[in-house]
Ligand SMILES: Cc1cc2nc3c(=O)[nH]c(=O)nc-3n(C[C@H](O)[C@H](O)[C@H](O)COP(=O)(O)O)c2cc1C
């Protein structure tokens with residue numbers, strides 16, 4: 001069998017797990033305002049259990065709703081009325097032979113006084129990050145009270161049918177604050193040496209054992225290395241010391257993450273981190289401990305999961321975002337069709353929604369994630385009817401896949417020589433190969449579904465009518481064109497190649513030659529990636545942004561990651577500056593642009609040999625209109641409808657095909 005190790009049965013304490021694939025806890029923000037799981041949340045987990053996982057560790061689940069409320073919609077096991085609702089969740093997962101573990105959690109200093117109306121509690125009065133509220137140092141009474149809440153929550157979880165509990169001791173939450181020399185500055189028996197800093201969790205473990213017996217498995221998640229260059233944060237060496245102590249206290253398994261409250265990227269990385277970059281951490285724990293080690297490692301496909309198990313990095317592979325991107329990850333691996341697994345691109349849209357926006361989790365590459373209840377089984381009503389799909393970008397490919405799954409006969413037309421559309425631009429900048437793999441998984445799905453694809457096709461209403469005479473309708477996903485602002489000198493500049501688009505630079509249609517200086521106008525992700533591409537090839541440039549800060553609309557973790565690669569090249573950075581004029585090079589006169597500082601109105605000239613426009617896109621409305629006039633039944637999706645990101649494109653392609661009616 002393919003993936004022998006991945007599909008080997010495993011054990012954690014008294015619990016047998018059918019394989020080594022474990023879904024990692026991921027906050028979904030889908031519970032109701034009382035912390036009860038909602039039907040769509042239950043359906044979301046059930047879909048993943050059905051996808052073949054051995055075990056699910058569900059999202060952090062609050063033990064407390066007085067001193068710790070991390071978000072309005074976080075799941076809780078804080079009251080007895082949570083038990084029956086949580087049982088619905090565990091029942092739904094157990095239906096598919098999948099184990100389920102509750103990750104029980106207290107935020108401590110990370111909590112939010114705006115939700116609790118109280119000071120945060122913490123081992124010491126140390127704010128979790130600069131500018132965050134100073135918490136109240138816990139008294140011995142507070143410690144006992146919160147410990148009892150962990151015990152009561154564990155008892156509720158067992159009653160609700162959970163196979164085990166995981167104590168959340170990672171990512172800077174309360175248990176991790178006790179582990180930390182930085183956050184825990186106590187001088188009593190809960191602070192100081194490792195044994196003392198572990199006392200809080202040791203008493204919780206002892207209490208759970210007392211209440212639930214020696215056989216009920218207790219897991220603990222911790223950061224193997226906090227990777228935070230501040231004195232007192234956990235290093236790998238100190239983490240190992242703590243883990244060995246925890247093992248001696250009788251935990252059944254350890255779940256190794258990385259990072260801290262000040263370094264979320266070491267836990268949940270942006271796209272630029274390569275799979276396996278942190279595997280030395282888990283391996284060190286595996287070598288030092290006898291209990292099973294579960295670990296995340298930026299796993300995007302089963303080959304890498306198998307490799308980690310073979311290399312002895314861990315006993316169970318932690319699957320986080322790859323489960324958002326494709327809940328069928330395990331089933332497809334088992335069936336020997338890993339190429340059909342939709343691959344996570346590391347864009348952090350999921351993290352942006354939950355942790356940045358307080359919105360329910362979603363995934364950029366999987367439009368059904370967390371919407372399984374809205375889009376249940378596909379209604380197969382297509383009866384083989386022909387549907388023309390115009391445009392082979394992410395929206396068009398998704399539409400064709402969904403139409404085929406619904407029993408239609410989609411015919412996909414793409415004007416370029418390969419499928420991918422904007423993905424073929426997005427995957428060119430440095431470190432963006434995950435986008436290529438996502439595109440390849442869509443191509444594999446199209447092929448497996450037998451979708452007819454026409455490349456280098458002229459896409460006008462007339463050509464489509466000729467090629468697809470029986471079309472019951474058309475989904476137009478013909479993309480968008482770069483926005484060209486009405487600025488003096490721009491038309492002339494575009495004619496003589498002085499002004500080009502970011503798309504042209506990335507695809508190699510326009511070149512900035514050695515020794516030339518460029519000006520990149522616009523600092524959205526496309527502008528920044530174009531700048532990085534040129535800088536890493538030794539070109540000099542300025543980045544101009546009209547808004548006060550660079551990277552408008554770019555999620556801070558992605559922006560910081562991008563800027564950490566751009567800044568060392570020392571480009572000119574001009575946030576808060578508007579392009580007002582373009583001056584093409586004249587005889588013996590170099591070219592330049594004029595920009596105006598928006599706050600003061602002051603003008604500035606900047607030399608430039610090439611001007612690169614990265615100012616956004618505009619839908620191709622004329623083409624869309626022409627299709628609407630030529631065909632009665634037209635659906636519009638992706639950039640052709642609303643310019644945006646991959647998430648918008650896949651979602652609109654899916655929704656158009658899901659709702660398509662002949
Ligand atoms: C949206 C989101 C929410 C998360 N919430 C939690 C959580 O509740 N508890 C936790 O321990 N880790 C949480 N994580 C971290 C994941 O468990 C995991 O460590 C991380 O995504 C890296 O694994 P991956 O590369 O397989 O995605 C979250 C991650 C994401 C993307």
Ligand code: SF4
Nearest residue numbers: 344345347348350364
């Ligand atoms: S939203 Fe982006 S990072 Fe998150 S799971 Fe989906 S593809 Fe991966």
